[in-house]
Amino acid sequence: MNADDRVSYRQAVWSSFQHKAKSQREMSSAEFILTDRWLGFDAETQLYSKPAIPLPVVLRGIHDFEGIPRRLEACEQSVEKARDYWFKAMGGL
Secondary structure (H helix, E strand, O other): OOHHHHHHHHHHHHHHHHHHHOOOOOOOHHHHHHHHHHOOEEOOOOEEOOOOOOHHHHHHHHHHOOOOOOOHHHHHHHHHHHHHHHHHHOOOO
8 A cells, every 4th residue: 555545545534533523623643543553554663564454444433333433542443343344254364
């Protein structure tokens, strides 16, 4: 995934979150780091070397969050649940 793809991924995640949260604020540093993890960023090597969670899976997790999230981190558990479901559906790649 190149830099432009990562920007588009983050923009789609943030747009979906803002819609769900009914908020138009700026992304915090912690939320940026969370999207980096979803993109496969390895903090130890400082490289995007891990598999990214597919964008539709992240968006499903945000959509499935119950209630109105105040921070993107609130959606993390539902994104992980969507990722696990996707992983099983794909035969446990």
